Amino acid sequence: MAKARVAPKITTIPRLELMAAVVAVQTSDFLRKELEIDNLHEYFWTDSKVVLGYINNDAIRFHVFVANRIQRIQQSTDTTQWRYVTSEDNPADHASRGLTSEELVSSNWFKGPKFLWQSELPKDDKVGGIIVHDPELKKIQVHKIQAKEKASLLERLHKFSEWTRVVKAIARLMRRAKEIKGLKRKEAELTIIKMVQQSAFDDEIQSLKQRKEIKSSNQRNKLHRLNPFLDEYGILRVGGRLRHSALHPHVKHPAILPKDSYISTLLVKYYHERVHHQGRGMTVNELRSNGFWIVGCSKAVKFRRSTEEQMMADLPQDCMETTPPFTYCGMYCFGPFYIKEGRKELKRYGLLLTCMCSRAVHVEMLDDLSTDAFINALRAFIAIRGGPVHQLRSDQGTNFVEKTFKEFGCEFIMNAPSASHRGGTWERQIRTIRTMAVVNSRPLTTETLNDPSGPQPLTPNHILTMKSSIILPPPGNFVKDDLYLRKRWRKVQYLVNEFWSRWRKEYLLNLQTRQKWHKSRRNTKVNDIVILKDDTAPRNGHVRTVKLLMSDSTLNDKGKRVTKPTYLERPIQKIVTLIEAD
Structure with missing residues (x-):
């Protein structure tokens, strides 16, 4: 029974040879079904070494066309049934190449190859191995994977947030692995320390095992200064100079750890909480007294966070109103200055008052820092500069008494204690104060200082020398020509308007x-636990000042404890939040 097929479309020779092999398998299935012969041994012959290579490989390696036909062949046959036949002995070639009648009669078309009539089949030459280079193979991208040694367990410890949890986890792991009950906590700690040391100080440990000294030129972790050695458990410990002391061996020779290890961070956190957040020195002492020496420990212990911070507030409205000078003021007492009166050496102080909008400065002398001296200076200021003074701002000086300002009919605003940054308007003038004429002649802006053709720089004296108690200007338009008129009031009013016009353009926009x-932060809330450093106040929706409850009771004259809360006011820049309220 012979079959010959015509190729349905143009394709490659190996594909046509593979299709012929599929035809052979289908013919074999048909014959076994019709003949019903038991224990029939079948063999398949092909003169294509490529097809034998396909059959002896996995179908998944090839493209769909070839893979489907390989699966069909492997479904009905085994790779050992396929043999190689040379083209000269293959009678199937006669159908594709064509023969004359004489050549057909003398050929092996009717009888098959001669080796089939022999008592034994020829030995299989094992043609068809693993195919490496073939256009039918799929292109597979092989990704290089680097396996990390020893890092898997140590890196898994990063998911723990506390030292005690790490120790418990390692203890459970060792208990399971060794099937030991009652494993001590110390053994688990030593296991963790050993893993960290092998990761960070492997070269130093190998040098010590080989009884070599650590070179003093190795400045990476400065172990040469510690004279390290390996104990009986293989732990790297400090040799030091306390060998003859009566301390515990682990305290005399603490285990060495690197500062950049996650385990070191957990240890620092654990012992920092044990000493109740008492600072770097106490934490370092607690670490070393428990048998741990972290290289560069002082830099590693940084658990006291920075003070609170809130976005800078908007400027108050009184700094942006076009009001007469010193309508809204900030004031500050400075000194002392030593003067001589006869043979006496006396102290004198200065009272600095600055206008919140024009930044003009007025200075009065104080005999002392008493309230009476301040009232006299304030009266002299109002007499010289005139009124009205609507608002006064200052720090919480003891000589500034709020009831005093009610007599002058002005509002009095005090900053929180230790919040000197809130009085920058007047605090900054202390550096530059000499005489009022010099200070009030300072330019408010620098844009026109280097321009000879530009207008004269804007200074506080421009408004001080033309002050009017009338807040609103009189009706009418005032132009530059008014400077040359005999009517002085129009000249003065034009200069006043010119000042405020340039004040808006040149100064206010700066x-x-x-x-x-620059950023809005979390607002401090009631029940926050903080470390006191200083105070802030809420303004524009943000908390900037807090009132701290220091105690909720006190002793009265009879020695009995009574309820009397004690509060302390500070800005948020002087507190550190330890635990945030929900």
Whole structure:
């Protein structure tokens, strides 16, 4: 029974040879079904070494066309049934190449190859191995994977947030692995320390095992200064100079750990909480007294967070109103200055008052820092500069008494204690104060200083020398020509309007930017636990000042404890939040 097929479309020779092999398998299935012969041994012959290579490989390695036909062949036959036949002995070639009648009669078309009539089949030459280079193979991308040694367990410890949890986890792991009950905590700690040391100090440990000294030129972790050695458990410990002391061996020779290890961070956190957040020195002492020496420990112990911060507030409205000078003021007492009166050497102080909008400065002398001296200076200021003074701002000086300002009919606002940054308007003038004429002649802006053709720089004296108690200007338009008129009031009014016009353009717009504290932060809340450093106040929706409850009771005159809360007011820049309230 012979079959010959015509190729349905143009394709490659190996594909046609593979299709012929599929025809052979289908013919074999048909014959076994019709003949019903038991224990029939079948063999398949092909003169294509490529097809034998396909059959002896996995179908998944090839493209769909070849893979489907390989699966069909392997479904009905085994690879050992396939043999190689040379083209000269293959009678199937006669159908594709064509023969004359004489050549057909003398050929092996009717009888098959001669080796089939022999008592034994020829030995299989094992043609068809693993195919490496073939256009039918799929292109497979092989990704290089680097396996990390010893790092798997140590890196898994990063998911723990506390030292005690790490120790418990390692203890459970060792208990399971060794099937030991009652494993001590110390053994688990030593196992963790050993893993960290092998990861960070492997070269130093190998040098010590080979009884070599650690070179003093190795400045990476400065172990040469510690004179390290390996104990009986293989732990790297400090040799030091306390060998003859009566301390515990682990305290005399603490285990060495690197500062950049996650385990070191957990240890620092654990012992920092044990000493109740008492600072770097106490934490370092607690670490070393428990048998741990972290290289560069002082830099590693940084658990006292920075003080609170809030975005810089908007400027108050009184800094942006076109009001007469010193309508809204900030004041500050400075000194002392030593003077001589006869043979006596006396102290004198200064009272600095600055206008919140024009930044003009007025200075009065104080005999002392008493309230009486301040009232006299304030009266002299109002007499010289005139009124009205609507608002006064200051720090919480003891000589500034709020009831005093009610007599002058002005509002009095005090900053929180230790919040000197809130009085920058007047605090900054202490550096430059000499005489009022010099200070009030300072330019408010620098844009026109280097321009000879530009207008004269804007200074506080421009408004001080033309002050009027009338807040609103008189009706009418005032132009530059008014400077040459005999009517002085029109000249003065034009200069006043010119000042405020340039004040808006040249100075006020320069206050737009926030010099620091650019981001909004979490607001401090009631029940927050903080470390006191200083105070802040809420303004524009943000908490900037807090009132701290120091105690809720006190002793009265009879020695009995009574309820009397004690509070302390500070800005948020002087507190550190330890635990945030929900």
